[in-house]
Amino acid sequence: MxxxxxxxxxxxxxxxxxxxxxxxxxxxxxxxxxxxxxxxxxxxxxxxSSQKPKIVRGNTIEIDDVIKIEGTLYENKAGFFIKNSV
Structure with missing residues (x-):
């Protein structure tokens, strides 16, 4: 399962x-x-993910070619966080 x-x-x-x-x-x-x-x-x-998320334009963030999402990218010691703008 x-x-x-x-x-x-x-x-x-x-x-x-x-x-x-x-x-x-x-x-x-x-x-x-x-x-x-x-x-x-x-x-x-x-x-x-083996790769860092990247901002491709404006507030569009791409994660490892899996997803493109609108939002704000934050980083801290634990990793990256995206607050979705929906």
């Missing part, structure tokens, strides 16, 4: 496939999703 659940967190052991802004996204490898009160409505998605 690919998914393990603990409280409002889901560990996707091998992949995570989601629909975001009418696009299907496939994240290979382990990912953790934090759900809102509604199952399958994600509040936060955490995954690891």
């Amino acid at each position: 690919n998914i393990l659940k603990k409280n409002n967190l889901l560990l996707h052991k091998t992949f995570l496939k989601i629909k975001f802004k009418e696009k299907e996204l496939f994240i290979k490898g382990p990912a953790v999703s934090e759900m809102d009160n509604n199952v399958w409505k994600y509040k936060k998605i955490i995954f690891f």
